[in-house]
Amino acid sequence: xxxxxxxxxxxxxxxxxxxxxxxxxxxxxxxxxxxxxxxxxxxxxxxxxxxxxxxxxxxxxxxxxxxxxxxxxxxxxxxxxxxxxxxxxxxxxxxxxxxxxxxxxxxxxxxxxxxxxxxxxxxxxxxxxxxxxxxxxxxxxxxxxxxxxxxxxxxxxxxxxxxxxxxxxxxxxxxxxxxxxxxxxxxxxxxxxxxxxxxxxxxxxxxxxxxxxxxxxxxxxxxxxxxxxxxxxxxxxxxxxxxxxxxxxxxxxxxxxxxxxxxxxxxxxxxxxxxxxxxxxxxxxxxxxxxxxxxxxxxxxxxxxxxxxxxxxxxxxxxxxxxxxxxxxxxxxxxxxxxxxxxxxxxxxxxxxxxxxxxxxxxxxxx
Amino acid sequence: xxxxxxxxxxxxxxxxxxxxxxxxxxxxxxxxxxxxxxxxxxxxxxxxxxxxxxxxxxxxxxxxxxxxxxxxxxxxxxxxxxxxxxxxxxxxxxxxxxxxxxxxxxxxxxxxxxxxxxxxxxxxxxxxxxxxxxxxxxxxxxxxxxxxxxxxxxxxxxxxxxxxxxxxxxxxxxxxxxxxxxxxxxxxxxxxxxxxxxxxxxxxxxxxxxxxxxxxxxxxxxxxxxxxxxxxxxxxxxxxxxxxxxxxxxxxxxxxxxxxxxxxxxxxxxxxxxxxxxxxxxxxxxxxxxxxxxxxxxxxxxxxxxxxxxxxxxxxxxxxxxxxxxxxxxxxxxxxxxxxxxxxxxxxxxxxxxxxxxxx
Numbered sequence: 001x002x003x004x005x006x007x008x009x010x011x012x013x014x015x016x017x018x019x020x021x022x023x024x025x026x027x028x029x030x031x032x033x034x035x036x037x038x039x040x041x042x043x044x045x046x047x048x049x050x051x052x053x054x055x056x057x058x059x060x061x062x063x064x065x066x067x068x069x070x071x072x073x074x075x076x077x078x079x080x081x082x083x084x085x086x087x088x089x090x091x092x093x094x095x096x097x098x099x100x101x102x103x104x105x106x107x108x109x110x111x112x113x114x115x116x117x118x119x120x121x122x123x124x125x126x127x128x129x130x131x132x133x134x135x136x137x138x139x140x141x142x143x144x145x146x147x148x149x150x151x152x153x154x155x156x157x158x159x160x161x162x163x164x165x166x167x168x169x170x171x172x173x174x175x176x177x178x179x180x181x182x183x184x185x186x187x188x189x190x191x192x193x194x195x196x197x198x199x200x201x202x203x204x205x206x207x208x209x210x211x212x213x214x215x216x217x218x219x220x221x222x223x224x225x226x227x228x229x230x231x232x233x234x235x236x237x238x239x240x241x242x243x244x245x246x247x248x249x250x251x252x253x254x255x256x257x258x259x260x261x262x263x264x265x266x267x268x269x270x271x272x273x274x275x276x277x278x279x280x281x282x283x284x285x286x287x288x289x290x291x292x293x294x295x296x297x298x299x300x301x302x303x304x305x306x307x308x309x310x311x312x313x314x315x316x317x318x319x320x321x322x323x324x325x326x327x328x329x330x331x332x333x334x335x336x337x338x339x340x341x342x343x344x345x346x347x348x349x350x351x352x353x354x355x356x357x358x359x360x361x362x363x364x365x366x367x
Numbered sequence: 368x369x370x371x372x373x374x375x376x377x378x379x380x381x382x383x384x385x386x387x388x389x390x391x392x393x394x395x396x397x398x399x400x401x402x403x404x405x406x407x408x409x410x411x412x413x414x415x416x417x418x419x420x421x422x423x424x425x426x427x428x429x430x431x432x433x434x435x436x437x438x439x440x441x442x443x444x445x446x447x448x449x450x451x452x453x454x455x456x457x458x459x460x461x462x463x464x465x466x467x468x469x470x471x472x473x474x475x476x477x478x479x480x481x482x483x484x485x486x487x488x489x490x491x492x493x494x495x496x497x498x499x500x501x502x503x504x505x506x507x508x509x510x511x512x513x514x515x516x517x518x519x520x521x522x523x524x525x526x527x528x529x530x531x532x533x534x535x536x537x538x539x540x541x542x543x544x545x546x547x548x549x550x551x552x553x554x555x556x557x558x559x560x561x562x563x564x565x566x567x568x569x570x571x572x573x574x575x576x577x578x579x580x581x582x583x584x585x586x587x588x589x590x591x592x593x594x595x596x597x598x599x600x601x602x603x604x605x606x607x608x609x610x611x612x613x614x615x616x617x618x619x620x621x622x623x624x625x626x627x628x629x630x631x632x633x634x635x636x637x638x639x640x641x642x643x644x645x646x647x648x649x650x651x652x653x654x655x656x657x658x659x660x661x662x663x664x665x666x667x668x669x670x671x672x673x674x675x676x677x678x679x680x681x682x683x684x685x686x687x688x689x690x691x692x693x694x695x696x697x698x699x700x701x702x703x704x705x706x707x708x709x710x711x712x713x714x715x716x717x718x719x720x721x722x723x724x725x726x727x
Contacts, residue, residue: 040694070687072694075646077639081431081681085688088424100646103551123546163645164535165546194531194645366536 033057033273034091035069036082038098039197045222045246046196046263047071050097050120053265060270064277075100083108087115093276095269096120098196099165106130116281118272121167123352128283133268136289137167138174138351139319140261141218142326143297143312144243145175147259148216149182150308151241158209159190160202160219160226164365166354168220173358174326175218180360182311189214192366199225206230216241217256224249230256241303248298259312260298267293287348290320327351332359371717381715386661386668389708390675396707397700406690414689415682415700428681430568434639436677437573438463438631440670442655444579445627447664448586449620452596453603456621458504458519459628460652461526462497466629467636468526468533469496471549471643474558475538478550485557490633497629498622500526505621509614515621527648534645549643552636560638572634576673579627583666596620628652657705679704 035054039047054067068091073082079101086094087108093116096105102122109117109127117130125132148157157179161168172190179186189212191205202221206229209217217240219226227249230240234256242252244260268288275281288294297316300309318324327350329340334357340346357365394416398408419428442459449456456462473492474485504518533539538549553559563569587593599606599616607613631651640647658676662668683697 034688068688068691070684070694074649076644076649077434077635077641078649080639081434082684082688084427085424085684088427089688099546100548100644102546103641163531163547194528194535366532 030064030066031061031093031273031277032089032091033065033067034086034094035067036073036079036086036094036096036098036101037069037071038073038075038100039222040071041069043197043222044224044249047097047222048247049263050095050265053269056266057269057273061273061277065273073101080104080107083117084111087112091115093118093273093281099167116276123285125283125285131272131281131283131285133272133286133288134167135263135265135294136287137261137263137295138170138326139289140295140297141171141174142178142319143315144218144259144261145178146182146315147300147304147308147312148175148218148241148243149179149186150311151258151304152179152183152186152216153239154213154215155183155185155187156212156214156216157186157188158206158212158214158217159188160205160209160217160221161190161192162196162220163194164192164355166352169354169357169365170351171220173354173361176361177331177358178315178326187362190363193221195221197222199223202226203229207233210238210240215239218243219245222246224252227252227257244298250298253299254301254303257301258303259300262296262298264294264296290316291322333357334359334361368722369719370722371713372720374716374718377715378718382663385711385715386663386672386708388711389661389704392707392711393700393703396703400699401692401696404692404696406692406696411686411690411692414686414692415679415697418685418689419678419681422685426566428685430562430566432674432677432681433568433573434570435680436673437570437576438635438651439655439658439676440576440673441572441579441631441634442624442628442652443658443662443669443673444576444583444666445624446655447659447662447666447669448583448596449624450600450659451587451664452599452616452620454617454620455516456501456504456519456624457516457656458501458521458523458652459624459655460648460650461519461523462500462625462628463632463635463652464523464526464530464648465500466493466497466632467640467643467647468530468538468632469493469629470633471538471552471636472533474552474555474637475550477557478555481557483557489558489637490630493629493633494626495629497625497627497632499625501621501625501628502618505618509617515617519621523652530643530647531645534643534647538643540642547645551642553638553641558637560634570634570638572631572638575630575634577670580666580670583669587666592619628655657701661704661708676701676704 037047037050041047041051054069057065058067070082073079075098083094083096083104095118097120099121102119102124105117105119106124106126109130113129119132121134122132159172176188189209193201193205195201202223203225206217206226210233217226217230227242230242231252233240240256241258242256244257246263248260248262249257300312325345327346329344330342331340333339394412398412401411402408446456446459470489470493474489477485500522503522504515507513507518508515535547540548540550560571595611599611636643658669658672662672679701686692
């Protein structure tokens, strides 16, 4: 019942028919691979890494593929147009690389059944031509959480958080659990900045933390502003450690950046584009981590004592080999109830729905 | 040497010609910038101005042009009324956000009812949301003499934080597995703002923008209030002598601008944007300021300027995807438009005159 619409059905059918026509009229030529980015490709973090993945695809397939991208696409009405535009211009597979593109991706996919769509970090697959993919960032958080717990002198660790969604909460909990295991006196300060990329807000959060006595800062935001804030504090005689996020952020090594979590999307992009080329592409959800090479710990600098570095490397090896899962019981929730019993390992469903802090954590998830 | 001599009256001819001249200068300078960046300037300009209207995918781009221009025209019309009176509401972005939040909250309170009352309720709530947000700087200015430019701008950031909290907590879709964002309003018949004629991009917000153009035209050209607004802008003292109440004028101008911005937010959240999300606002409230000036603060001018601005957005996306032009180059191009407009505006108010330097 669409009271406010005239002539809906006829015109809609005409639109749908028109949509079907222009794409790939020739049916030949290189496979066109499209990417929709949420930030600028020069952000030095999240979008930069996705763009590196795009370059990997070009390198792997050469003349067989042609890549196109659009950067800084807002996660609202504009996303739908940007994706449609890419589809109309003959893309064969389109990677939409931010959570906020979820509904737009599925809407457009319904209009273009012959084009493949891949949506990063979402869960919605309304059509056969939509797949979703994500990386197990919490595996990397476990490692840097351990390093953070060992490195802090003030026993205060800061965490610049973006949005209170399961993916971010997993990271906080994983880092907290492993920092606490390495150093029981640790407390964690979380600041929610409600953005993925805003250098000014990220810098403000980092400075506020440093003033509160935090000496290790982790971030789930994409800019290098927190690194710069820490470097400034260190130049003034402080000792503040940070970790590169999404990208290596090696420009800030060896101090304040003492290690990093790198998202490497290249292996997944090359695999999926290859499947489109040989006709074996199928919808599904992929959640790769350290074993697949999608989550990588960047160089641990010499500022970190050899002993701590060895512990971190052992943990990396165990996770990569599938011997250790960062969420292995016993783990209790913040309210004291049991999350995982002794020896129990969290299921993927439990992880993607995580909306609580772990036991001992001070503060509340904003709600 | 050439000096500038102030015209006794702003030139009518130049006032109409300068926007065109500004567009031509922008195209020329933009072409140079694109060439300097290593892109074919003709192909780039063609992608921006020609492809969306006449290219093979224009059946999709033309409706999108209306979708993009609709909120710009709606907001700019409200702003222009205040700008004419010398009242500077820079915070339309915040009023736009609050309109969307009020509308979504009012509607979702009755989910999943299919009552026909929900749609008018949401329109009213959207208008009230924008109105109230704009009245804060208006009342502060009237009562305490605060600067409405600063207060309205700062309230944009407050509104953005309220938007974040709405998206992640109190308006969050309970069936969304904990992910941020409200229910999809465009999939709920009682609250959706569909295209009035499918495939044309003509949704109710675009219709409202057209109505706003007509009403603003009548107000400014025919109504005593329009006369008072123009008088207050040109000569505040003369306005005071002729009995214009400045406080009342501030409240009306800010209120109308907020109301229209709130409506724009309402139509956007129920239509193209589909739901309240963290990144719901994309800068329409700020771009509308450019549109208002590009359109000479005149309703018809704003209509044309909104369409032109929409075209640079759509065409800019075409150029990004087909030629790999960076977004920053597009934004530079859009910025140049305002820059050149202000620069050539000097010809409206001044006359170049050749003078002889006095012999010393």
